[in-house]
Amino acid sequence: MRSTTVTVATPATSANAYDFIVVANRLPVDRKIGADGEPVWQRSPGGLVTALAPVMENNDGAWVGWHGAPDETVEPFDQGNMHLVPVPLSAEDVEMYYEGFSNATLWPLYHDVIVPPEYHRTWWDRYERVNRRFAEAVSEIAAPNAVVWVQDYQLQLVPAMLRSARPDVKIGFFNHIPFPPYEIFAQLPWRARILDGLLGADLVGFQRQSDANNFLRSIRRLRGHIVRGSAVHVHDDAGTPTHISRAEAHPISIDTQRIIDLAKSPEVQERAKQIRSELGNPDTVLLGVDRLDYTKGIAHRIKAFGELLDDGRLSVGQACLVQVASPSRERVGSYLNLREEVEGLVGRINGEHDTLSHTAIRYLHHSYPVEEMVAMYMVADVILVTALRDGMNLVAKEYVASQDDQVGVLVLSEFTGAADQLRHAIQVNPHDIDGLKDAIVQAVEMPEAEAKRRMRIMRRHILSQDVTRWSETFLRSLSNEEIEVGAEK
Template identity: 90%
Template sequence: MTQTKSTHSPHSYDFIVVANRLPVDRSVDAEGNPTWKRSPGGLVTALAPVMENNDGAWVGWHGAPNEKIKPFDEGNMHLVPVPLSDEDVEMYYEGFSNATLWPLYHDVIVSPEYHRTWWDRYSLVNQRFADAATKIAAPNATVWVQDYQLQLVPALLRVARPDLHIGFFNHIPFPPAEIFAQLPRRAQILDGLLGADLIGFQRQSDANNFLRCVRRLRGHSVRGSAVHVYDDAGLPTHISRAEAHPISIDTQRIIDLAKSPKVQARAEEIRRELGNPETVLLGVDRLDYTKGIAHRIKAFGELLDEGRLSVGQACLVQVASPSRERVGSYLNLREEVEGLVGRINGEHDTLSHTAIRYLHHSYPVEEMVALYMVADVILVTALRDGMNLVAKEYVASQEDQIGVLVLSEFAGAADQLRHAILINPHDIDDLKDAIVRAVEMPEAEATRRMRIMRRHILSQDVTRWSETFLRSLKKDPTRNEA
């Protein structure tokens, strides 16, 4: 996106990102003073250059409840903290966002909870984020709102500032109309999203689901990707478009780390620590019920039971980063996964080898790339996932091009990485056969598949994603509607 530097007040900005969290983490230096460090995520990597070139600001929560801090600068980004109380975190974030919307949008793998007080707080907090963005937006500024926690913000911005160019990106799946229809306040959510000029989704199927919901539940006219939005009096107000813009990764950073002698040495060390098995299988996930971790572990255990794999020949490393540990369904999942791991290891471990190395930790990206390099096979068995960037990071890390990706067809990455071994993770027998096929795949075939997938990842990185979205946001919606 190319813009001319503005000449307006230094307290207003031409490009604004609105997200649940700020793109920085707080730490304490050697003298005990608090400092801020840029977060390593791909979203920050993609948007920081746009912000630096276009007089940008980022609106979000700084991560600590019951604390108000003033706006501040970090590098070339202006950061505007939005305060959240303990009750806000409990009801807006843990409640409506992650116990109502998250399970509903992930095909009701776990039953959503519906509480009117959660909705009231979600609305209140969304208004707070919208107000913060409105106050600092320059005339005709571009505002890009991120993800399911802030679905009401686009319409709130449009009411307050109709001059703005408003984008929204949904990082998680969007459910079919039959599932979305269960949501109380469904009309308000759809109206909130339709405040955006452009709504981005990970997959075309997600965009199609949204358009069907708009047509069925709101009665708006839909032509191709364009929604003709009307007010309560039946008068047209604007055109909102829904498009697929699949997110990607900071590909070059992963490649550079994979070439690092320090990371390469760590990869060799990890393999020795595992007892130098013939095949290392890897799972990397947040400990979330959408990721299919239990299905993966069960399949691996059955392969050991049946003698199709053996300890020493194969080892499964499962990284399960802690996630939402105060939510009951996540506590139950942890108990289930750790129970499965304990049983399988108890039955199959030897004195020199472990069947499953289970790691309930978060790791820096350098350690993750080393693990990717060790893994002969990676298992991405999500039951439902917006994208799954682990699959793309693994492909980027395979400089030798011989790793094998086993990938759920229910992850957004399956649309781009068609040369993975695609599986239905609900079918344990199918998953078991895919694991054996991956372990036994000839090197020539593995190389061919990985070369094709790496070519895609190299050409479609996270910077390309942001540029493509912002370019589409500036298009005239009255042209080429179909």
């Protein structure tokens, strides 16, 4: 097994040694300006932080990641009960490692080449260099036999680098995005180096079993290790066995209870009523919530909705589509092109179908706090999740959790990880515009009893399989304990 070498570090034994370490591209905090005008750190919202914070608090944990500002060095600090270790990135690192290799090479490649990936050796060199920096930061603070959980595609080389430096630690890796079929992954010039990097982990987690299978197939084709079931028997270049790395599906979820509590909040319920009134009280509110990303199928759903208006199967006033498209990677050319396309579609459809009292599409190019998003979920009679490829899609799960009255309808792309679990959604192929149009009409016209039946089953799954359950099952599997995963409802 070939890997990038890191100088072996002595296990930390002082006060800065941690038994459980999370490694991610970003720290779980945002810097805000406090009431006194001084900067303060606030915990970022998000299920990953919610799931892992208690584990860190109970196991003397630390989180290693970039703090979000380039060309700035920040000393390690504590926030709440978490110890945070910032890894500095320069503006050039952000451009080449993050915007370049991570998001213009790996992201499109792993999402079925919806747009062409770019392959630049300088980007790869910087990706390798930054991954080494993360691995060294972890190596310096890990206690003997610590558990290290590396997160996502930006850090795929870290497991092998860390194993080289600290063979005593237990290493997990979780890939939050899809892993592509061999025929696509094989296009990557550095494919073997990526696989070797991931195989440094004792457990490599994926959203879907198909992703784990894709990974194992690439291992068989490109690395020659013996694969038995989910276990890869890793050997070095001389053929000497070194360790076993397992590949398993561990679908991520959401902080279900938080969404339920917000949906029951009088303030959020009142806000939901205001939103519906501001939309002109249409019979049916359809909702799309996405980052403005070419993988999300935003243009496909807008085109389908526009054609339904053209065909007379829906009408303005009867139905309104609210599309939240939060800003994303706006310095990357493909994202700028997508924004122009989406805004052009919205403008044309509204120009042809708006009335003085009603708008066909409310397009919101903003990010919103979770309280506002839950209010929007509660307003939505139908949510359209039409991703062309998505590792999981947590919006679908958040919508299900928010439907306390159980009458909302989920239209869900079959190319999302969530489709494996939310099987009672109306599942669609978003490339099939006619099929998508029929699914939207089916959702709008679905009898209330049928909508409640479907939503009740999906909510039962979301309640039993939340983000805490996800982290527990992954970490128990990493430690080779027996786990009992809840049966599919």
